[in-house]
Amino acid sequence: MRTIWWQDQAVHLIDQTRLPHEQVIVHCHDYQAVARAIATMQIRGAPAIGAAAAYGVALGAWHAPADSASALLTQLQPVYETLRATRPTAVNLFWAIERMRRCAEQVAATTTDADQVRRQLLAEAERVAEEDIATNKRMGQYGATLIADGMNVLTHCNTGALAVVDYGTALGVIRTAWEQGKRLHVWVDETRPFLQGARLTAWELMQLGIPMTLITDNMAGHFMARGQVDAVFVGADRIAANGDVANKIGTYSLAVLAQAHGIPFYSVAPVSTLDLTLASGDQIPIEERDPREVTHIRDMPIAPAGVRAANPAFDVTPNRYITAIVTDRGIVYPPFVDGLRRIVEGAHG
Numbered sequence: 110m111r112t113i114w115w116q117d118q119a120v121h122l123i124d125q126t127r128l129p130h131e132q133v134i135v136h137c138h139d140y141q142a143v144a145r146a147i148a149t150m151q152i153r154g155a156p157a158i159g160a161a162a163a164y165g166v167a168l169g170a171w172h173a174p175a176d177s178a179s180a181l182l183t184q185l186q187p188v189y190e191t192l193r194a195t196r197p198t199a200v201n202l203f204w205a206i207e208r209m210r211r212c213a214e215q216v217a218a219t220t221t222d223a224d225q226v227r228r229q230l231l232a233e234a235e236r237v238a239e240e241d242i243a244t245n246k247r248m249g250q251y252g253a254t255l256i257a258d259g260m261n262v263l264t265h266c267n268t269g270a271l272a273v274v275d276y277g278t279a280l281g282v283i284r285t286a287w288e289q290g291k292r293l294h295v296w297v298d299e300t301r302p303f304l305q306g307a308r309l310t311a312w313e314l315m316q317l318g319i320p321m322t323l324i325t326d327n328m329a330g331h332f333m334a335r336g337q338v339d340a341v342f343v344g345a346d347r348i349a350a351n352g353d354v355a356n357k358i359g360t361y362s363l364a365v366l367a368q369a370h371g372i373p374f375y376s377v378a379p380v381s382t383l384d385l386t387l388a389s390g391d392q393i394p395i396e397e398r399d400p401r402e403v404t405h406i407r408d409m410p411i412a413p414a415g416v417r418a419a420n421p422a423f424d425v426t427p428n429r430y431i432t433a434i435v436t437d438r439g440i441v442y443p444p445f446v447d448g449l450r451r452i453v454e455g456a457h458g
């Protein structure tokens with residue numbers, strides 16, 4: 110399963126708002142359509158958003174009328190801005206746009222030919238996507254060492270193949286352990302209000318044949334207290350320099366619960382999710398989404414008409430609740446400030 114790909118001068122992606130009941134492909138013929146797909150969460154999950162932004166820039170360049178490399182650089186500015194304005198929390202979005210912007214400038218410094226810049230931008234987007242798959246598999250190998258045969262693990266949101274280009278981050282770790290022959294059982298948080306756990310993670314795990322049980326988010330403490338959770342694996346949307354982790358709303362409460370029960374709590378994320386420009390998690394912008402996602406399930410109202418509702422899409426888990434961060438460069442343990450810096454310096458030579 111691949112969430113996003115380029116074909117016939119367009120970007121195609123699986124519409125995750127329709128899963129699990131319908132499998133629909135969205136065809137994006139301009140960068141604005143890619144931006145809409147990100148904002149409406151037809152494609153979601155930090156690394157998948159990054160790949161979508163990269164393909165969005167390539168598509169913007171492909172259809173821009175510029176007939177010189179320097180004119181193309183100018184015409185790419187609104188493309189970057191539109192894509193940047195889609196979702197604020199996952200840093201992979203900004204990382205991918207910046208990588209594409211650098212690529213465009215480097216190629217334009219060597220040629221006046223706009224088509225050469227277009228071709229190189231498409232190649233760069235394809236590299237972002239391919240690297241993502243390889244990165245996930247590496248994290249799977251590192252993270253699976255934390256899972257012993259017979260474990261019950263709990264996960265939140267969707268961090269599987271759908272959240273990336275293919276394979277998964279936290280779910281990729283669980284999947285690798287399963288492929289290694291370890292027997293496992295996964296508690297899947299439904300993940301209110303957008304239900305990524307119920308709709309997407311449950312669907313993926315069932316397809317993979319990995320034993321799982323769907324629970325509502327408020328059941329996690331109950332199963333932890335009964336000794337039925339051995340470890341928690343979640344993803345991340347942005348990790349600050351001190352190891353504070355922004356991830357799907359509800360992650361923080363899970364981490365506090367896990368610590369209260371002496372259960373290890375792991376965040377799994379590629380280096381592109383690290384944002385060492387931020388000293389701590391309180392500087393991470395938290396997306397506030399339409400309250401209708403809380404007051405309605407699909408189109409059905411579940412609260413009184415006109416009720417006030419809040420809808421922060423992410424929360425920040427302070428580093429003291431996190432046992433370790435699994436990256437594609439290895440597992441980082443506290444103190445995170447040193448460990449994360451070493452990982453990033455390694456990643457960039």
Ligand code: MRU
Nearest residue numbers: 153154155268272278344345357
């Ligand atoms: O709002 P979403 O569905 O994009 O949020 C996704 C998450 O919070 C994931 O846990 C995170 O992106 C890591 S997934 C590889």
